Amino acid sequence: SPMKEDQQELVTVLKNVAAQSESKVFIERYASEIAGIKEPIRKDLLVAARKALRHLVNEQSAKSELGAWITSYTERIQPKFSSHLFSQSDKNVFSVKEVLPEYGDSPEDADGRMIMRDNFDAIFSKHPEALVFGEDCGGIGDVNQGLEGMQEKFGDFRVCDAGIREATILGQGIGMAMRGLRPIAEIQYLDYLLYAIQIMSDDLATLQYRTSGRQKAPLIIRTRGHRLEGIWHSGSPMGMIINAIRGIHVLVPRNMTKAAGFYNTLLQTDEPALVVECLNGYRLKEKMPSNLGEFRTPIGVVETIKEGKDITLVSYGSTLRLVEQAAKELLEVGIDAEIIDIQSLLPFDINSDIVKSVAKTNRLLVIDEDVPGGASAYILQQIIDVQDAYKHLDSKPEALAAKAHRPSYGTDGDYFSKPSVEDIYEKVYSIMHEAKPDAYPELY
Numbered sequence: 001s002p003m004k005e006d007q008q009e010l011v012t013v014l015k016n017v018a019a020q021s022e023s024k025v026f027i028e029r030y031a032s033e034i035a036g037i038k039e040p041i042r043k044d045l046l047v048a049a050r051k052a053l054r055h056l057v058n059e060q061s062a063k064s065e066l067g068a069w070i071t072s073y074t075e076r077i078q079p080k081f082s083s084h085l086f087s088q089s090d091k092n093v094f095s096v097k098e099v100l101p102e103y104g105d106s107p108e109d110a111d112g113r114m115i116m117r118d119n120f121d122a123i124f125s126k127h128p129e130a131l132v133f134g135e136d137c138g139g140i141g142d143v144n145q146g147l148e149g150m151q152e153k154f155g156d157f158r159v160c161d162a163g164i165r166e167a168t169i170l171g172q173g174i175g176m177a178m179r180g181l182r183p184i185a186e187i188q189y190l191d192y193l194l195y196a197i198q199i200m201s202d203d204l205a206t207l208q209y210r211t212s213g214r215q216k217a218p219l220i221i222r223t224r225g226h227r228l229e230g231i232w233h234s235g236s237p238m239g240m241i242i243n244a245i246r247g248i249h250v251l252v253p254r255n256m257t258k259a260a261g262f263y264n265t266l267l268q269t270d271e272p273a274l275v276v277e278c279l280n281g282y283r284l285k286e287k288m289p290s291n292l293g294e295f296r297t298p299i300g301v302v303e304t305i306k307e308g309k310d311i312t313l314v315s316y317g318s319t320l321r322l323v324e325q326a327a328k329e330l331l332e333v334g335i336d337a338e339i340i341d342i343q344s345l346l347p348f349d350i351n352s353d354i355v356k357s358v359a360k361t362n363r364l365l366v367i368d369e370d371v372p373g374g375a376s377a378y379i380l381q382q383i384i385d386v387q388d389a390y391k392h393l394d395s396k397p398e399a400l401a402a403k404a405h406r407p408s409y410g411t412d413g414d415y416f417s418k419p420s421v422e423d424i425y426e427k428v429y430s431i432m433h434e435a436k437p438d439a440y441p442e443l444y
Helices: 002-019 024-035 042-054 060-077 112-126 150-154 166-178 190-204 238-244 256-266 319-331 353-361 375-386 410-417 421-435
Strands: 109-111 130-134 159-161 182-186 220-225 249-251 273-278 285-287 303-306 311-315 337-341 344-346 364-367 398-400
Touching (some): 002 024, 002 042, 024 042, 109 112, 112 285, 130 166, 150 159, 166 182, 166 190, 190 273, 238 249, 238 375, 249 256, 256 273, 256 285, 303 319, 311 353, 319 364, 319 421, 337 353, 344 375, 353 375, 364 421, 375 398, 398 421
Parallel strands (some): 130 159, 130 182, 220 273, 249 273, 311 337, 364 398
Antiparallel strands (some): 249 344, 303 337
């Protein structure tokens, strides 16, 4: 059997390295123990090999031979336990190339919700298998009118309301997606997604993984969140979400054009995703693209929306508008910040563009409206640990997050609960003060 063959192969390697090692007696003991196991499992082999390697740390030739076996074996076996968390087919999200929005000579300024509406119109016309269902998306055209008139045009089978049962909505969406439809399951607000997290985590996120890619459910979950003014309508529990649903892409567009592009991209793929639209962005003006249904926002790719030389500011979603305003005010005192829009939390910056920015500015601040240690902790881990940005830092990497409670009600509640323009300005200023105290005297 393959396991017996692997067992014998390791015994042979261990005997070979024992013959040339000063720790022969210890290595032979491991070889004897492995050879004596009647029904070995893979863990048995790797535990013995990795412990034997410790005895060879100063013996280059023997260490190289055993180390090569361990590396080769792990690379061959690990996929049996870790493959297909995301799609490995030729329709995965990385197979879709970016298509930029196109604009005529005099593009119309339109509410963001109209870009969403007209793009959904194009989607339903182009994709007969696509449908949207969920909370208030049918009769009233969703709570922000992003689906205005769609039920009248496409019928109540393709644009339909559902009860306030988030777990049921997710379960129905999974079933439809597994049977070849392209459902978009609408959860009214990001806060309400928590009722569906178990279904998303247990069933949807694991489907390709636990079937080694033999089953898939490319369900798109549409919701809206981040900043508004209310305790149950403006939460941003992104840390909780991204750590519960590995296996589902999590996309956080800063405006409705970017969001529409994500839907266009996802419909070309065979993967599930969560799209979190900016709740306070539906009435903000954007240019109306002329290639609705065709432009595509790339997944896993960050965007530098302002170049600078003094510090890298990393954020996403609604908070980016505050970051941009703070950056303008910082320029007035000579601080030139670079701003990066994450766009996609899962997957995260596949081209490692953020570390390239940090290598230029040597300073990093992550701005996030989740609680302290929420999504900002994940973002910093990706930048500092995965991308090794620590090598380029001249100042401590920092995070500016919301307070550790639900956002309080009203405009004052938002101001005192989540990062404000003044918070961002003063946090950046304090970082620059630490680096250049003469140029930037203390504010307080």
